[in-house]
Amino acid sequence: xxxxxxxxxxxxxxxAKKFGGDRSQWIDLSTGINPAPYPVGAIDPNAxxxxxxxxxxxxxxxxxxxxxxxxxxxxxxATPGASAPIAMIPRLRPAGRVHIAAPTYxxxxxxxxxxxxxxxxxxxxxxxxxIVHPNNPDGRLFTASDLHAPLRIIDESFADVIPDASLxxxxxTPGTLVLKSFGKFWGLAGLRLGFVIGDPELVAQLATMxxxxxxxxxxxxxxARALNDPAWADETRERLxxxxxxxxxxxxxxxxxxxxxxTLFRLYDVEDATAWQDRLAHHHIWSRVFPYNSRWxxxxxxxxxxxxxxxxxxx
Amino acid sequence: xxxxxxxxxxxxxxxAKKFGGDRSQWIDLSTGINPAPYPVGAIDPNAxxxxxxxxxxxxxxxxxxxxxxxxxxxxxxATPGASAPIAMIPRLRPAGRVHIAAPTYxxxxxxxxxxxxxxxxxxxxxxxxxIVHPNNPDGRLFTASDLHAPLRIIDESFADVIPDASLxxxxxTPGTLVLKSFGKFWGLAGLRLGFVIGDPELVAQLATMxxxxxxxxxxxxxxARALNDPAWADETRERLxxxxxxxxxxxxxxxxxxxxxxTLFRLYDVEDATAWQDRLAHHHIWSRVFPYNSRWxxxxxxxxxxxxxxxxxxx
Numbered sequence: 123x124x125x126x127x128x129x130x131x132x133x134x135x136x137x138a139k140k141f142g143g144d145r146s147q148w149i150d151l152s153t154g155i156n157p158a159p160y161p162v163g164a165i166d167p168n169a170x171x172x173x174x175x176x177x178x179x180x181x182x183x184x185x186x187x188x189x190x191x192x193x194x195x196x197x198x199x200a201t202p203g204a205s206a207p208i209a210m211i212p213r214l215r216p217a218g219r220v221h222i223a224a225p226t227y228x229x230x231x232x233x234x235x236x237x238x239x240x241x242x243x244x245x246x247x248x249x250x251x252x253i254v255h256p257n258n259p260d261g262r263l264f265t266a267s268d269l270h271a272p273l274r275i276i277d278e279s280f281a282d283v284i285p286d287a288s289l290x291x292x293x294x295t296p297g298t299l300v301l302k303s304f305g306k307f308w309g310l311a312g313l314r315l316g317f318v319i320g321d322p323e324l325v326a327q328l329a330t331m332x333x334x335x336x337x338x339x340x341x342x343x344x345x346a347r348a349l350n351d352p353a354w355a356d357e358t359r360e361r362l363x364x365x366x367x368x369x370x371x372x373x374x375x376x377x378x379x380x381x382x383x384x385t386l387f388r389l390y391d392v393e394d395a396t397a398w399q400d401r402l403a404h405h406h407i408w409s410r411v412f413p414y415n416s417r418w419x420x421x422x423x424x425x426x427x428x429x430x431x432x433x434x435x436x437x
Numbered sequence: 438x439x440x441x442x443x444x445x446x447x448x449x450x451x452x453a454k455k456f457g458g459d460r461s462q463w464i465d466l467s468t469g470i471n472p473a474p475y476p477v478g479a480i481d482p483n484a485x486x487x488x489x490x491x492x493x494x495x496x497x498x499x500x501x502x503x504x505x506x507x508x509x510x511x512x513x514x515a516t517p518g519a520s521a522p523i524a525m526i527p528r529l530r531p532a533g534r535v536h537i538a539a540p541t542y543x544x545x546x547x548x549x550x551x552x553x554x555x556x557x558x559x560x561x562x563x564x565x566x567x568i569v570h571p572n573n574p575d576g577r578l579f580t581a582s583d584l585h586a587p588l589r590i591i592d593e594s595f596a597d598v599i600p601d602a603s604l605x606x607x608x609x610t611p612g613t614l615v616l617k618s619f620g621k622f623w624g625l626a627g628l629r630l631g632f633v634i635g636d637p638e639l640v641a642q643l644a645t646m647x648x649x650x651x652x653x654x655x656x657x658x659x660x661a662r663a664l665n666d667p668a669w670a671d672e673t674r675e676r677l678x679x680x681x682x683x684x685x686x687x688x689x690x691x692x693x694x695x696x697x698x699x700t701l702f703r704l705y706d707v708e709d710a711t712a713w714q715d716r717l718a719h720h721h722i723w724s725r726v727f728p729y730n731s732r733w734x735x736x737x738x739x740x741x742x743x744x745x746x747x748x749x750x751x752x
């Protein structure tokens with residue numbers, strides 16, 4: 123229903139219509155989602171039927187505090203994905219000027235623009251700023267010294283692959299909100315679970331906008347289980363490291379030049395990104411190109427059983 | 438995190454702390470949730486892992502259009518429960534005066550008050566109005582002639598037990614929004630699935646506030662399945678009718694007087710509602726009383742295996 127188009131990737135439906143093949147046979151490498159997701163496991167039947175109570179909500183936020191080492195003074199709110207707070211954050215303050223460290227994925231810009239904010243080309247004297255940390259698509263990292271605006275959004279949707287780089291310690295600075303997502307590192311984008319962490323007054327405002335039971339019972343349960351499982355997280359980071367090396371080697375041998383990214387997605391420099399996208403699409407593999415750079419191709423990591431098809435497509 | 442207290446029922450956790458017993462052994466009759474929910478069934482693993490695509494979102498809204506016979510001109514948006522749009526609707530227009538047909542559950546009043554609206558005691562000359570149809574707790578029904586304000590909210594969270602009474606035909610009137618919920622009739626409150634139906638401009642505004650993927654993949658799938666299953670709905674209405682008669686007879690024999698409600702919850706007149714609530718609580722059955730009427734006791738329907746305990750408690 124949204125009026126602002128967002129080039130959020132995905133779009134395998136459209137690709138399948140254009141290039142043929144059944145949607146279920148396509149390999150979607152256009153996102154940055156871990157292809158070996160956290161196992162959903164058994165779900166207590168009550169999680170579907172009962173209104174999520176405060177005990178279940180607290181169990182999740184306490185697990186989040188431990189997993190991300192959230193400072194005690196920062197507030198924590200579970201949300202239906204990270205997209206919901208991204209859409210609502212521009213409503214926390216009167217529309218002003220916001221700086222968004224670019225290039226990055228355009229969900230933040232779209233949300234600010236819809237609510238009357240102006241996107242400022244430079245950080246100086248802005249009312250708000252957004253950093254995606256690490257950045258998508260290039261993997262750029264930031265430090266606390268990059269934060270200046272009165273309202274500062276640190277989108278750590280992709281940060282769980284490099285926990286030591288997290289800027290979570292900044293969540294105690296007034297006006298700061300850190301975003302976390304379950305859709306990427308845990309590979310559970312359909313679960314719709316995210317977190318907003320930081321300034322208690324701003325977090326309370328977001329909670330009021332979302333209403334009293336924003337997150338589904340199964341998401342509370344699965345989320346708590348995953349956040350209480352640091353061993354899975356450690357193993358996953360190692361596997362993603364190895365798969366990233368394998369993907370970079372494969373693409374380098376095919377003539378692309380790795381530019382960076384994270385271990386959830388890789389950015390490559392190629393002669394003609396659209397031609398690469400089409401070539402992969404003829405093998406029913408969907409990749410990501412960017413309207414602002416004709417040489418950039420982004421690939422997510424293939425699932426274990428998908429490597430052979432990607433290798434064949436690039437042979 | 439919300440600052441406005443809401444007497445939304447539930448609260449079995451608190452009751453178990455006060456009256457003892459393990460929470461899992463309590464019978465919660467304090468809500469109006471169908472105790473024999475729609476069977477969740479198998480869930481496509483992709484529903485957890487993939488970002489819900491437009492095909493899955495469309496399949497759900499098309500099923501909703503058929504099930505509720507939604508006029509073509511009205512827009513339909515799936516939301517994370519009905520609570521999310523309830524919290525956001527007051528932000529659609531500048532704060533003014535709203536009439537909320539009373540007494541009703543206080544989620545609407547809390548949302549309007551939080552955003553600076555004044556609750557008007559009479560409908561005349563208000564900027565907005567809310568009817569809960571059928572009303573909770575007394576089951577009162579409304580007609581189109583009760584609708585006068587420029588912004589009109591018809592909360593049909595409990596209407597699926599009496600589909601012929603639906604005011605869905607009003608969803609084509611500018612300024613009108615009809616709310617639907619999966620938490621009551623289908624008994625899936627933990628799923629967090631609701632709908633907002635009506636004025637395309639207002640629905641688009643709510644969609645923007647919620648962000649692009651407001652509803653979880655499993656909820657899209659289960660919701661579509663349920664809405665494409667009118668036979669289950671028919672059987673459920675019959676069962677709820679029979680259980681309502683059984684509950685009214687039981688309570689009448691125990692000295693309470695049925696005042697109405699719906700076939701999802703029943704309102705009773707008793708000498709001292711708090712004394713009744715305490716009496717049931719000693720049997721670890723949680724019921725609902727109201728701060729504004731000391732004689733009103735509300736009970737949801739017991740699940741099949743719960744009747745004997747309720748009968749024993751009232752013997």
